[in-house]
Amino acid sequence: MSRSAHPAGPRHADVLPEGHYSPPPADLNALDPRVWAGSVRRDKRGVLTVGGRDVLALAEEFGTPAYFLDEDDFRARCRAWRDAFGEGADVYYAGKAFLSRAVVRWLTEEGLNLDVCTGGELATALSAGMPAERIALHGNNKSTQELERAIEAGVGRIVLDSFQEIARAAHIARRLGRRQPVQLRVTVGVEAHTHEFIATAHEDQKFGLPLAEGQAAEGVRRVLGLDSLELTGIHSHIGSQIFDTSGFEVAAHRVVGLLAQTRDEHGVELPEIDLGGGLGIAYTSADDPAEPSAIARSLAQIVDRECASAGLAVPRLSVEPGRAVVGPTAFTLYEVGTLKPLEGLRTYVSVDGGMSDNIRTALYDAEYSVALASRTSEAPPMLSRVVGKHCESGDIVVRDAFLPADLAPGDLLAVPATGAYCRSMASNYNHVPRPPVVAVRDGEARTIVRRETEEDLLRLDVG
Numbered sequence: 003m004s005r006s007a008h009p010a011g012p013r014h015a016d017v018l019p020e021g022h023y024s025p026p027p028a029d030l031n032a033l034d035p036r037v038w039a040g041s042v043r044r045d046k047r048g049v050l051t052v053g054g055r056d057v058l059a060l061a062e063e064f065g066t067p068a069y070f071l072d073e074d075d076f077r078a079r080c081r082a083w084r085d086a087f088g089e090g091a092d093v094y095y096a097g098k099a100f101l102s103r104a105v106v107r108w109l110t111e112e113g114l115n116l117d118v119c120t121g122g123e124l125a126t127a128l129s130a131g132m133p134a135e136r137i138a139l140h141g142n143n144k145s146t147q148e149l150e151r152a153i154e155a156g157v158g159r160i161v162l163d164s165f166q167e168i169a170r171a172a173h174i175a176r177r178l179g180r181r182q183p184v185q186l187r188v189t190v191g192v193e194a195h196t197h198e199f200i201a202t203a204h205e206d207q208k209f210g211l212p213l214a215e216g217q218a219a220e221g222v223r224r225v226l227g228l229d230s231l232e233l234t235g236i237h238s239h240i241g242s243q244i245f246d247t248s249g250f251e252v253a254a255h256r257v258v259g260l261l262a263q264t265r266d267e268h269g270v271e272l273p274e275i276d277l278g279g280g281l282g283i284a285y286t287s288a289d290d291p292a293e294p295s296a297i298a299r300s301l302a303q304i305v306d307r308e309c310a311s312a313g314l315a316v317p318r319l320s321v322e323p324g325r326a327v328v329g330p331t332a333f334t335l336y337e338v339g340t341l342k343p344l345e346g347l348r349t350y351v352s353v354d355g356g357m358s359d360n361i362r363t364a365l366y367d368a369e370y371s372v373a374l375a376s377r378t379s380e381a382p383p384m385l386s387r388v389v390g391k392h393c394e395s396g397d398i399v400v401r402d403a404f405l406p407a408d409l410a411p412g413d414l415l416a417v418p419a420t421g422a423y424c425r426s427m428a429s430n431y432n433h434v435p436r437p438p439v440v441a442v443r444d445g446e447a448r449t450i451v452r453r454e455t456e457e458d459l460l461r462l463d464v465g
């Protein structure tokens with residue numbers, strides 16, 4: 003790696019242009035444990051390590067950009083969620099956050115169930131040996147083939163999303179001679195305090211049957227009238243990257259209201275309720291997420307209270323965390339390329355990846371942290387924007403962050419909390435092969451999703 007000098011960019015002390023950023027931290031080399039995976043440290047030389055392996059050696063062996071996932075941290079988070087909810091509830095990991103066969107094996111071993119939302123996720127789960135009864139199938143537009151494969155495989159739960167889907171699933175289950183357990187996804191009308199694109203329970207969007215218009219109650223009536231479907235409960239998912247439980251409180255109140263209405267109208271007490279996922283993580287030191295145990299306690303209290311006031315037996319609760327399990331377990335390692343100081347503004351720090359490995363900043367204005375990983379530095383803080391190599395000015399990985407002013411091409415940068423919705427939403431924009439995911443544990447690193455190659459890309463181009 004080269005260490006060539008470059009003109010220093012604008013520094014904190016010189017100028018602070020407008021932007022959404024906190025003042026520079028007292029120590030640029032410090033690692034906030036809320037933002038970094040459990041085993042991440044600096045070694046004696048100041049080099050970042052994960053699972054006992056340092057990033058210089060990891061970059062040498064696996065290249066950059068690459069996602070490095072702390073396997074012990076992933077497993078510990080699975081256990082924390084499972085133990086927090088205990089025997090009386092089920093935790094379904096939301097595979098959309100990040101799914102691979104290794105992940106499925108870890109989930110199976112650590113006692114979590116799995117939420118999948120496409121045929122591809124279902125195939126991955128089944129091929130890695132997740133028992134079908136521990137799988138729930140989601141989606142607002144499941145194809146006939148996806149429903150067939152799920153019912154044939156014997157998935158434990160299908161979450162139905164529309165009147166047409168109720169009819170389609172019933173028809174397929176009947177044809178296959180099955181009685182398929184299903185939940186009904188309802189929209190409870192909650193405005194979750196999160197980005198518009200990741201809020202899912204307000205009325206004007208595509209998911210679920212609205213409670214307000216009586217569509218949810220009509221859905222219940224229809225499913226109860228179908229022999230090939232067994233209605234086990236009601237599902238609500240209010241959005242993602244949420245920090246307070248007040249939205250869940252409103253959701254639980256309204257879902258329990260539907261259970262009471264179902265009992266009153268049909269004489270049926272549905273045995274399950276699912277409050278979805280959506281619990282937030284710390285992307286920067288400004289975020290302060292709750293622990294799974296506090297969330298579990300709070301959700302259980304809410305459901306108990308609502309059921310007591312409706313005179314219902316407490317149903318079995320399930321939740322579907324994705325981000326909160328995998329998000330903090332991985333960081334992306336990049337190599338610094340060009341540095342471009344813009345006087346009075348900031349220094350643009352280009353890295354060897356970008357929006358193809360992390361679309362979240364461009365899509366949701368997401369905030370990330372970043373640290374110089376290949377060494378420490380005592381240089382003053384330099385206001386920086388970490389950008390990718392793609393042909394878009396919105397190709398930003400970290401909008402505003404302070405990096406040491408002696409940053410140079412060849413340095414390695416690590417962006418923490420990229421375990422969720424980064425590799426799973428990665429693209430080949432500009433024909434960039436997608437980076438690998440490498441699991442690190444006890445001093446050993448192994449590829450769980452290999453790096454794409456140009457040959458992989460060309461193989462699909464058959465014209």
Ligand SMILES: Cc1ncc(COP(=O)(O)O)c(C=O)c1O
Nearest residue numbers: 096239242279280322323324325
């Ligand atoms: C139905 C459902 N369950 C669970 C999740 C997981 O959400 P998160 O990763 O925010 O926990 C999602 C995505 O938001 C979802 O749509």
Ligand SMILES: N[C@@H](CCCC[NH3+])C(=O)O
Nearest residue numbers: 098200242243362422423
């Ligand atoms: N993909 C989104 C979350 C939405 C999850 C799917 N319901 C994110 O990166 O934050």
